[in-house]
Amino acid sequence: MAPGRGLLQRELKQSRPFPTAGEEAVLGVIRSADLLRRKFGAVLEPFGVSLQQYNVLRILRGAGGRGLPTLEIIDRMIEQAPGITRLIDRLADHGWADRSRCAEDRRVVYCRITQRGLELLDEVEPPLQSAHVQVLRGLSEAEQGTLVKLLEQLRGGSGIPAHDGEISPGT
């Protein structure tokens, strides 16, 4: 019966009756994230700000008054973003952020959130908060904690720094 194995495998692939638990987990994470991004993106859309832009503004707010060098923002972002320069261009166009070259090291550009940017974050918070509640109503506090832990394990298994979007630096 050995020669039949390839065929069986091909048969299985045609109909895929058994997705493994691992496969389901990976698909579930991606699908859930897609849902969440859409959900929160829709909340932010009327304000003219994208989810990534919002995240960067929160990072800048967390960084405080002196701002943050452009490339350091990337380290703190939820999703990796090579196009950080242009993203901040857009923030600046809206008047939510501004930039200034560092005097000590003229290679560095500090990015800061403006007053208008802070106001935007304040405006956006209530609807975002309620979307949060709505999205999470299927999970108890304990389950949320478990989910966080499992996702950390998932990311940890692939050797990824466990950074958090808007936690301010120690200093």
Place this chain on the structure above:
Amino acid sequence: MAPGRGLLQRELKQSRPFPTAGEEAVLGVIRSADLLRRKFGAVLEPFGVSLQQYNVLRILRGAGGRGLPTLEIIDRMIEQAPGITRLIDRLADHGWADRSRCAEDRRVVYCRITQRGLELLDEVEPPLQSAHVQVLRGLSEAEQGTLVKLLEQLRGGSGIPAHDGEISPGT
């Protein structure tokens, strides 16, 4: 002390010392998905196929020989994709899929995977499989199951149909 509340809140927002468990969960899901998409995207990149394209090819394979109407593909996708037409254009450009108008209802276009598309899926499977194993090595089988369940609850709480990428239809 009532008048101090707004100020306190503003102070808190500056440094954000306490992200809630819910917030962490949402961020964790998005960040994990970003990581997974990058990981699997990198595996697929040498083959010239994107993650979404790969997913559609699997859906088409699951659909069997008669193929699937264009818009029905969207229902089965992991991530929502308004640009399905052009995505399939690209698949067709590579010779991985083809289309034909339905005779009974000339509005409908059936999309099918080609022999070359099937071969591509076979080629891609081994490296993808090992990426899978690598990504999931931080989670036991039981934990994977728990993760799947929690994510389902998360999505269920927002009223989303629990569809699965490549599960074949009943027929």
Place this chain on the structure above:
DNA sequence: GGTCAACAGTTGATAAGTCAATACTTTACA
């Protein structure tokens, strides 16, 4: 049979993401 609303896909315009090459500044070191 003719008209109209609903349906299935496609196309166009615009925005956003991605990768590689470039400009400018600083540091190391002969």
Place this chain on the structure above:
DNA sequence: TGTAAAGTATTGACTTATCAACTGTTGACC
């Protein structure tokens, strides 16, 4: 000090995603 190497952003070329308007087709109703 002069030159090379590394660091920090930015820009350009290209691909992809997104939303809205459009074409062609069908079915229902008069």
